[in-house]
Amino acid sequence: MMPPLSERQKRILLLVVREYIESGQPVASQALVRRYHLEFSPATVRNEMAALSEMGYLRQPHTSAGRVPTEEGYRFFVTHLMNQVELPEELQHTITHQFYQSKADVDEWMQLAATILAHQTRAVSLVTAPHPEQVRFKHVELISTQGRQVLMVLVIEGGEVSQQVLALSEPVTQERLSQVAQRLNQALRGLTLEAILAQPRRSDALEQDIFTLIVQDLRRIAEQPAGEVYFDGLTNVLEAPEFIESEELRHALRLLEERTLLKNLLARTVEQSHIGGLQVIIGSDAGWEELRQCSMVLARYGVPGMLTGALGVLGPMRMSYARTIPTVRFMADLLSNLFNEQFTAPTPPSQDAR
Amino acid sequence: MMPPLSERQKRILLLVVREYIESGQPVASQALVRRYHLEFSPATVRNEMAALSEMGYLRQPHTSAGRVPTEEGYRFFVTHLMNQVELPEELQHTITHQFYQSKADVDEWMQLAATILAHQTRAVSLVTAPHPEQVRFKHVELISTQGRQVLMVLVIEGGEVSQQVLALSEPVTQERLSQVAQRLNQALRGLTLEAILAQPRRSDALEQDIFTLIVQDLRRIAEQPAGEVYFDGLTNVLEAPEFIESEELRHALRLLEERTLLKNLLARTVEQSHIGGLQVIIGSDAGWEELRQCSMVLARYGVPGMLTGALGVLGPMRMSYARTIPTVRFMADLLSNLFNEQFTAPTPPSQDAR
DNA sequence: GTTTAGCACTCACAAGCTTAGAGTGCTAAA
DNA sequence: TTTAGCACTCTAAGCTTGTGAGTGCTAAAC
Numbered sequence: 001m002m003p004p005l006s007e008r009q010k011r012i013l014l015l016v017v018r019e020y021i022e023s024g025q026p027v028a029s030q031a032l033v034r035r036y037h038l039e040f041s042p043a044t045v046r047n048e049m050a051a052l053s054e055m056g057y058l059r060q061p062h063t064s065a066g067r068v069p070t071e072e073g074y075r076f077f078v079t080h081l082m083n084q085v086e087l088p089e090e091l092q093h094t095i096t097h098q099f100y101q102s103k104a105d106v107d108e109w110m111q112l113a114a115t116i117l118a119h120q121t122r123a124v125s126l127v128t129a130p131h132p133e134q135v136r137f138k139h140v141e142l143i144s145t146q147g148r149q150v151l152m153v154l155v156i157e158g159g160e161v162s163q164q165v166l167a168l169s170e171p172v173t174q175e176r177l178s179q180v181a182q183r184l185n186q187a188l189r190g191l192t193l194e195a196i197l198a199q200p201r202r203s204d205a206l207e208q209d210i211f212t213l214i215v216q217d218l219r220r221i222a223e224q225p226a227g228e229v230y231f232d233g234l235t236n237v238l239e240a241p242e243f244i245e246s247e248e249l250r251h252a253l254r255l256l257e258e259r260t261l262l263k264n265l266l267a268r269t270v271e272q273s274h275i276g277g278l279q280v281i282i283g284s285d286a287g288w289e290e291l292r293q294c295s296m297v298l299a300r301y302g303v304p305g306m307l308t309g310a311l312g313v314l315g316p317m318r319m320s321y322a323r324t325i326p327t328v329r330f331m332a333d334l335l336s337n338l339f340n341e342q343f344t345a346p347t348p349p350s351q352d353a354r
Numbered sequence: 355m356m357p358p359l360s361e362r363q364k365r366i367l368l369l370v371v372r373e374y375i376e377s378g379q380p381v382a383s384q385a386l387v388r389r390y391h392l393e394f395s396p397a398t399v400r401n402e403m404a405a406l407s408e409m410g411y412l413r414q415p416h417t418s419a420g421r422v423p424t425e426e427g428y429r430f431f432v433t434h435l436m437n438q439v440e441l442p443e444e445l446q447h448t449i450t451h452q453f454y455q456s457k458a459d460v461d462e463w464m465q466l467a468a469t470i471l472a473h474q475t476r477a478v479s480l481v482t483a484p485h486p487e488q489v490r491f492k493h494v495e496l497i498s499t500q501g502r503q504v505l506m507v508l509v510i511e512g513g514e515v516s517q518q519v520l521a522l523s524e525p526v527t528q529e530r531l532s533q534v535a536q537r538l539n540q541a542l543r544g545l546t547l548e549a550i551l552a553q554p555r556r557s558d559a560l561e562q563d564i565f566t567l568i569v570q571d572l573r574r575i576a577e578q579p580a581g582e583v584y585f586d587g588l589t590n591v592l593e594a595p596e597f598i599e600s601e602e603l604r605h606a607l608r609l610l611e612e613r614t615l616l617k618n619l620l621a622r623t624v625e626q627s628h629i630g631g632l633q634v635i636i637g638s639d640a641g642w643e644e645l646r647q648c649s650m651v652l653a654r655y656g657v658p659g660m661l662t663g664a665l666g667v668l669g670p671m672r673m674s675y676a677r678t679i680p681t682v683r684f685m686a687d688l689l690s691n692l693f694n695e696q697f698t699a700p701t702p703p704s705q706d707a708r
Numbered sequence: 709g710t711t712t713a714g715c716a717c718t719c720a721c722a723a724g725c726t727t728a729g730a731g732t733g734c735t736a737a738a
Numbered sequence: 739t740t741t742a743g744c745a746c747t748c749t750a751a752g753c754t755t756g757t758g759a760g761t762g763c764t765a766a767a768c
Contacts, residue, residue, distance in 0.1 A: 026731090104519045235607065394711070
């Protein structure tokens with residue numbers, strides 16, 4: 001439907017998008033020529049700009065103002081115009097270092113990833129904890145706390161831990177609880193939820209009770225679209241003068257409160273892209289009304305077949321894709337590697353129990 | 355230093371604060387008289403207002419504008435003028451119900467408390483998970499995950515759980531891990547950090563390694579001023595037109611990112627007030643520069659001698675204290691009761707293992 | 709002595725007007 | 739096909755003015 005862009009048009013579009021991302025002001029033909037020492041005149045630029053507007057890549061806030069990219073303009077920029085660079089080596093090292101220095105704690109990794117992502121991109125970062133692709137029972141522990149209160153710690157393959165306090169109908173000794181836990185551990189270890197459902201009823205009443213609770217909990221975990229969501233960098237976005245103008249960004253931030261919505265959004269990313277793949281959502285691209293005027297850069301990370309999570313950045317449409325995209329990509333790779341090492345590499349030679 | 359306020363002055367101050375909290379506009383003498391059918395004239399009100407301004411309870415944004423409460427004005431209002439009401443019974447029931455309906459999961463309780471608090475007060479809510487007053491070892495569990503990777507789950511008295519992934523220097527079987535865990539459990543159960551430090555060195559190398567890690571982890575927990583911080587209601591405050599004006603609120607929100615700062619702030623509340631006690635911080639009351647133009651209503655909850663946490667609300671100085679204070683108080687009591695039941699009541703008759 | 713009516717005065721705010729300047733679209737010439 | 743030139747458009751900032759809300763003060767009333 002669209003005539004292909006000439007090289008010069010591409011070049012101008014590129015410059016307009018870059019310039020606008022940097023300044024936030026509508027871009028004028030003269031300014032472009034002067035700033036980039038173009039070998040043709042403002043008038044020519046204007047003609048090309050008019051053509052680009054015609055094609056829907058640029059628009060004018062009002063007659064006699066400079067040009068601003070449309071959603072389409074940004075998309076074209078991201079997919080065809082931007083030169084994809086890697087994060088500077090030094091920065092890569094610094095970031096990697098921080099992860100290997102922190103203790104091998106998933107929670108801490110997630111927090112760190114969110115913080116770094118937010119800081120590097122100056123936008124709101126989002127990271128979901130990795131979620132197993134299929135829930136498998138690993139271990140259960142029952143700890144009597146007080147009277148009839150029992151703490152149940154349920155571990156699933158992949159390392160996710162769920163804890164829950166139960167109130168039994170009558171007090172039970174720790175020995176008895178340990179016994180029950182041991183029997184269940186032997187019977188269920190490594191089984192998927194389906195396999196567990198196929199198990200026979202327990203003869204022991206307490207064991208059966210716990211069994212039921214385990215099933216409930218596993219089901220709950222399996223149904224969740226993603227793990228815990230971490231985010232950071234709210235202030236980045238609150239500080240932007242942009243924020244005041246754009247009513248919209250505020251709407252988008254509401255997503256952060258609605259954890260369920262957020263999880264769904266991120267879960268979709270997981271579905272739609274492969275590990276290492278990157279997804280750029282510009283504006284209300286995909287039916288998320290909340291995202292008008294905003295963009296997200298998302299990536300999936302994890303260990304294929306084992307567990308996956310998503311991470312990314314939410315910011316104004318006018319964000320620096322050139323900085324954001326490599327950062328998100330690098331971070332996804334980094335986390336993928338970390339989890340790979342943790343769960344599949346048999347004996348990495350570097351680390352130690354400190 | 356200050357002459358005591360006459361009854362009429364108190365009355366006028368009360369009305370000005372109420373009115374301003376409601377409208378956000380400077381309060382005029384005429385408007386007061388008309389709206390509350392005062393039995394004296396605007397001129398009289400003006401005289402009294404002038405006196406109150408003199409004393410530092412009110413101020414004028416500019417000559418010939420109505421009056422606005424100063425920080426002192428709010429403080430006087432909160433401590434002497436406000437009639438302390440309880441939350442409506444019905445609301446109390448509704449809220450209580452929600453808690454008893456959710457499963458007895460600390461994480462879920464905290465989340466719920468934050469959500470309800472934010473919703474009821476239309477401000478940003480803050481809740482810290484309860485933190486033990488003294489750290490006592492309860493239980494350790496070692497679960498082999500993959501190769502040399504071991505998941506350590508550490509439970510301390512009071513129910514807090516800390517999990518951590520360790521990389522051992524060589525692979526170890528699950529049986530061996532269970533053995534070690536069992537020995538440590540027997541030796542350390544119920545001991546405080548000090549008592550554990552007085553323990554002799556383990557002869558078994560692996561056991562000693564784990565022992566060291568446990569000590570490290572306990573120390574980390576003991577040093578933390580408070581448990582995990584939950585919050586909710588960001589959008590409440592983003593939506594207020596107030597927010598745009600007040601640069602300050604934005605600053606205050608930065609606290610939410612700086613979890614450490616936030617924890618300290620909340621920890622101070624824990625120190626300074628007894629359980630059930632309430633603390634109202636108005637403006638830069640207490641040296642927290644970030645809180646200019648903001649107020650916090652905080653309360654401590656918990657089980658005396660066992661564990662405590664803090665919870666409360668952060669909002670613009672011009673918040674509805676009459677609504678906020680009872681809500682925070684009620685919520686603190688509710689959580690206190692919940693944890694009391696969970697950890698001390700031997701056999702509450704109501705609940706069941708479902 | 710206290711209260712209040714009356715009035716002059718102050719100030720913010722909105723509306724209307726003007727000007728400056730940035731930037732365009734178009735046309736005609738190169 | 740490119741570009742110089744020019745008329746035209748639109749915004750933003752500054753200025754003036756009018757309006758109304760609200761005060762402080764004074765002198766009279768209670």
